Amino acid sequence: MAEAELMDGNLVAQQVRKGLKDEIAAAVAAGGRRPCLAVIRVGEDPASAVYVRNKRRAAEAIGMESRETHLPAEVSESALLEEVRRLNQDPSVDGVLVQLPLPRHLSPDRVLEVLDPEKDVDGLTVTNLGRLCAGEPYLVPCTPRGILTLLDHYQVPLAGRRAVVVGRSRLVGLPVALLLLQRNASVSIVHSRTPDPAAYAREAEVLVVAAGRRHLVGPDWVRPGATVIDVGIHRTEDGLAGDVDYERVRTVAGRITPVPGGVGPMTVAMLLANTWTAYRRRQGPTDGAIPR
Numbered sequence: 155m156a157e158a159e160l161m162d163g164n165l166v167a168q169q170v171r172k173g174l175k176d177e178i179a180a181a182v183a184a185g186g187r188r189p190c191l192a193v194i195r196v197g198e199d200p201a202s203a204v205y206v207r208n209k210r211r212a213a214e215a216i217g218m219e220s221r222e223t224h225l226p227a228e229v230s231e232s233a234l235l236e237e238v239r240r241l242n243q244d245p246s247v248d249g250v251l252v253q254l255p256l257p258r259h260l261s262p263d264r265v266l267e268v269l270d271p272e273k274d275v276d277g278l279t280v281t282n283l284g285r286l287c288a289g290e291p292y293l294v295p296c297t298p299r300g301i302l303t304l305l306d307h308y309q310v311p312l313a314g315r316r317a318v319v320v321g322r323s324r325l326v327g328l329p330v331a332l333l334l335l336q337r338n339a340s341v342s343i344v345h346s347r348t349p350d351p352a353a354y355a356r357e358a359e360v361l362v363v364a365a366g367r368r369h370l371v372g373p374d375w376v377r378p379g380a381t382v383i384d385v386g387i388h389r390t391e392d393g394l395a396g397d398v399d400y401e402r403v404r405t406v407a408g409r410i411t412p413v414p415g416g417v418g419p420m421t422v423a424m425l426l427a428n429t430w431t432a433y434r435r436r437q438g439p440t441d442g443a444i445p446r
């Protein structure tokens with residue numbers, strides 16, 4: 155039986171990181187300061203601790219500075235916002251992210267209202283999402299940017315193609331749909347209120363699944379030969395699983411991302427790319443161009 159081409163996020167992310175490392179080394183050799191990523195972590199969520207550690211290691215491995223503010227779970231909203239403002243003002247910091255989820259008494263929306271959009275390396279502020287909607291993307295959410303980078307690496311045609319995105323979150327579904335639209339795909343978004351989402355999915359030449367439901371997508375959702383991007387991450391007794399039933403879908407799809415080793419590594423690489431973008435813009439390009 156034919157098998158889909160595997161889209162190797164580890165490989166592509168490594169190439170991205172290598173490119174960034176070289177560019178940073180050149181900037182530092184020319185007398186520049188190092189780019190700096192600051193992460194705020196609140197409380198003791200074990201998964202958040204792992205994610206933050208991975209992000210910091212990835213930043214340091216390419217020659218960036220990384221800082222972490224660890225606040226107690228019971229921190230007040232005003233103290234958290236004060237820390238965000240402090241990092242906004244710190245001229246040696248280029249990117250700031252607040253690791254989610256936050257404890258229930260803290261609102262991510264309030265944080266995003268305060269965060270300087272020029273340092274918003276997760277691309278989640280209203281300003282950066284608005285820039286994306288207006289067709290002038292600047293700091294784009296990391297997972298969607300990573301998905302487009304992966305599609306480009308594997309030269310997946312997008313213009314004029316049918317794309318279906320499963321999920322409409324601010325973090326993944328909505329921005330990835332906008333990015334696909336800007337690349338001239340014809341995009342449908344399906345979500346939890348869509349009757350028969352599989353019927354839409356079966357039309358897709360490019361199918362992006364970000365539903366947060368383990369193995370939601372089986373072979374009956376997939377058009378033969380389609381490119382299938384699995385964003386989902388689920389911890390199971392057998393390790394990580396995605397929203398796509400990989401073993402069964404790979405016999406139908408033309409290309410597919412595995413979990414782990416697909417979209418996940420791209421997300422971290424794009425966080426670094428966004429930090430580098432913010433750094434260069436803050437260094438002040440003289441021609442007014444937005445660095446990409």
Ligand code: NAD
Nearest residue numbers: 297321322323326345346364365366385386387417418421
């Ligand atoms: P979310 O819960 O915010 O959004 C899920 C979306 O899926 C919603 O819009 C909902 O309407 C839709 N949905 C839910 N069930 C559905 C169904 N049965 N049919 C159609 N649509 C349905 O989740 P999110 O933040 O967008 O994340 C989605 C998944 O991606 C999660 O598993 C998350 O862990 C993972 N994730 C992975 C990365 C990565 O780097 N790989 C990054 C972010 C999120």
